[in-house]
């Protein structure tokens with residue numbers, strides 16, 4: 426078990442990739458705090474973990490709200506005395522151009538996707554320093570390979586790559602490692618939202634798969650297993666990295682014969 430006796434906080438763990446990160450961390454022996462704004466989804470994640478004899482609790486959290494994040498930190502330290510890994514996964518995606526997106530939507534997306542990482546990292550850092558813990562930020566291939574109709578989302582995912590490197594530089598000498606993961610299309614909420622925003626969602630899903638060399642979109646657990654790797658001691662000399670988990674995104678154009 427790679428994360429035995431470790432305390433892992435996963436934001437946005439009420440569905441999709443975050444849920445998979447929580448489940449895979451628990452399978453490796455971690456006690457998991459499932460932090461999500463959506464209590465119903467978070468409860469379901471805990472139910473699945475406990476059914477598999479793992480340990481997890483829910484804490485309702487809005488990562489864009491400083492008071493809510495401070496409460497998550499207080500709860501974690503009061504209940505478990507420490508934190509070993511923070512997986513900053515929560516995000517939203519507004520599928521609009523900058524002309525169409527409203528000022529409020531732009532700010533909300535920035536404050537959840539980037540602000541949430543800032544707040545959770547800021548308030549957990551004093552405790553991560555004690556355990557020489559690790560932060561895993563969820564970016565995206567959209568951090569460096571943009572697509573139409575999601576300018577604001579791509580902006581946040583590029584910002585996360587920069588923020589990851591900056592945090593790694595500032596806190597590496599204290600023993601805190603900070604990495605990010607850049608997934609390709611994954612069969613989870615945000616990709617589904619993107620497919621549904623297209624005129625033909627089923628066609629959009631197939632076409633998305635073909636953007637990857639493996640000719641399919643990924644599964645949440647295929648990202649989560651990399652998050653577990655980055656959390657644990659096997660990645661002890663990795664920090665500031667952007668780990669691409671994308672099935673060969675951008676190299677999946679069909680051969681001419683097809």
Ligand SMILES: NC(=O)c1ccc[n+]([C@@H]2O[C@H](COP(=O)([O-])OP(=O)(O)OC[C@H]3O[C@@H](n4cnc5c(N)ncnc54)[C@H](O)[C@@H]3O)[C@@H](O)[C@H]2O)c1
Nearest residue numbers: 437439440441442462487488516565610611613614615616
């Ligand atoms: N699905 C993909 O194809 C894909 C690809 C690349 C990167 N990602 C990244 O992976 C992460 C998860 O994406 P997903 O597809 O699993 O999404 P999802 O919608 O299934 O899950 C996101 C979770 O975040 C929660 N959340 C939203 N706002 C929150 C807030 N303010 N505070 C706390 N929780 C909040 C939601 O309730 C939800 O449970 C995101 O960071 C996303 O950018 C996803």
